[in-house]
Amino acid sequence: MKMEKQQIGVIGAGNMAEALIHGMITSMRFSSQSILVSNRSNRDRLAYLSKKYKVKTTDKKSLVEQSDVIVLAMKPQDIFSVIEEIKVWMRPNQLCISIAAGIEMASLQKASGLELSIIRAMPNTSAKVLCSATAIAKGENVTEEQMELARKIFSCVGTVREVAEEQMDVVTGLSGSGPAYVYSFLEAMIDGGHHLGLSQKESTELVLQTLRGAIEMMTATGMKPSELSKQICSPNGTTVAGLAVLNQNHFKESVMEAIKAATLRSKELRKSIQS
Numbered sequence: 020m021k022m023e024k025q026q027i028g029v030i031g032a033g034n035m036a037e038a039l040i041h042g043m044i045t046s047m048r049f050s051s052q053s054i055l056v057s058n059r060s061n062r063d064r065l066a067y068l069s070k071k072y073k074v075k076t077t078d079k080k081s082l083v084e085q086s087d088v089i090v091l092a093m094k095p096q097d098i099f100s101v102i103e104e105i106k107v108w109m110r111p112n113q114l115c116i117s118i119a120a121g122i123e124m125a126s127l128q129k130a131s132g133l134e135l136s137i138i139r140a141m142p143n144t145s146a147k148v149l150c151s152a153t154a155i156a157k158g159e160n161v162t163e164e165q166m167e168l169a170r171k172i173f174s175c176v177g178t179v180r181e182v183a184e185e186q187m188d189v190v191t192g193l194s195g196s197g198p199a200y201v202y203s204f205l206e207a208m209i210d211g212g213h214h215l216g217l218s219q220k221e222s223t224e225l226v227l228q229t230l231r232g233a234i235e236m237m238t239a240t241g242m243k244p245s246e247l248s249k250q251i252c253s254p255n256g257t258t259v260a261g262l263a264v265l266n267q268n269h270f271k272e273s274v275m276e277a278i279k280a281a282t283l284r285s286k287e288l289r290k291s292i293q294s
């Protein structure tokens with residue numbers, strides 16, 4: 020696979036930044052030397068990233084000046100102060116990719132006072148194991164070449180799907196936050212098995228493979244979850260008894276309400292930050 024020539028500047032050196040850097044380098048699509056990283060004040064963190072991934076660490080000014088694309092990987096609460104700081108060094112049409120939850124491209128554009136090319140992306144923490152479900156949304160001035168570069172960056176850490184920006188709140192509530200819901204479900208299943216007599220290890224192994232198998236079944240067959248579920252339910256059997264309890268406790272509604280609450284929170288985030 021061809022090594023990309025563009026310089027990638029990552030501002031923010033936290034969890035998501037590291038996942039992206041790790042993915043870009045292990046994919047061999049980007050060289051360590053083509054990645055620049057900067058943060059606010061944590062020098063130890065930059066030293067760690069530089070040692071582990073051999074990336075270049077620098078101040079924001081030289082990062083912005085040297086980069087073809089700037090990845091904004093700080094918390095939503097910090098993004099506007101970063102834009103305020105770096106806008107003097109940015110070039111019109113420079114590509115900026117924001118992974119901040121809730122923050123709209125128009126507000127970043129406005130804060131910069133420049134005609135930037137902005138792409139919004141929402142990966143998830145499974146990027147660390149190259150299994151993110153990332154959605155990207157294209158901003159106004161973005162060229163097809165710039166979109167292609169964004170797809171290349173995020174495909175290093177998993178799948179990439181393009182959506183309209185209006186869908187980014189629900190994407191954030193669904194796949195951005197989603198791994199946490201799955202961890203809650205996994206914990207409940209593991210504890211369920213453990214409380215009924217399996218060791219923690221036995222229960223964990225069985226649950227993980229059960230989840231992998233269910234995902235594989237759905238992927239391989241293309242069948243709906245309800246159809247696959249029917250195949251497990253013998254009349255008057257164990258599965259029917261288990262599912263009845265989930266239904267009595269409004270399991271499906273709870274999960275749907277969780278996604279709704281996270282989606283609303285994504286909308287609220289920008290209001291609380293911008294007002």
Ligand SMILES: NC(=O)C1=CN([C@@H]2O[C@H](COP(=O)(O)OP(=O)(O)OC[C@H]3O[C@@H](n4cnc5c(N)ncnc54)[C@H](OP(=O)(O)O)[C@@H]3O)[C@@H](O)[C@H]2O)C=CC1
Pocket residue numbers: 030031032033034035036057058059060061062064092093094095097100101118119120141142143144195
């Ligand atoms: N965690 C998740 O599951 C997901 C998070 N996101 C989004 O990713 C973004 C980053 O999240 P995450 O990696 O968890 O955050 P972290 O808290 O792990 O990292 C934030 C980074 O931003 C840096 N930073 C803060 N302010 C500035 C500044 N003024 N100048 C330069 N750097 C700055 C911090 O530097 P320092 O340490 O020096 O202060 C730190 O390196 C968030 O916007 C979040 O919404 C998106 C998808 C999933």
Ligand SMILES: O=C(O)[C@@H]1CCC=N1
Pocket residue numbers: 120191195196
């Ligand atoms: O909880 C959050 O706000 C971030 C965005 C998506 C996942 N984590």
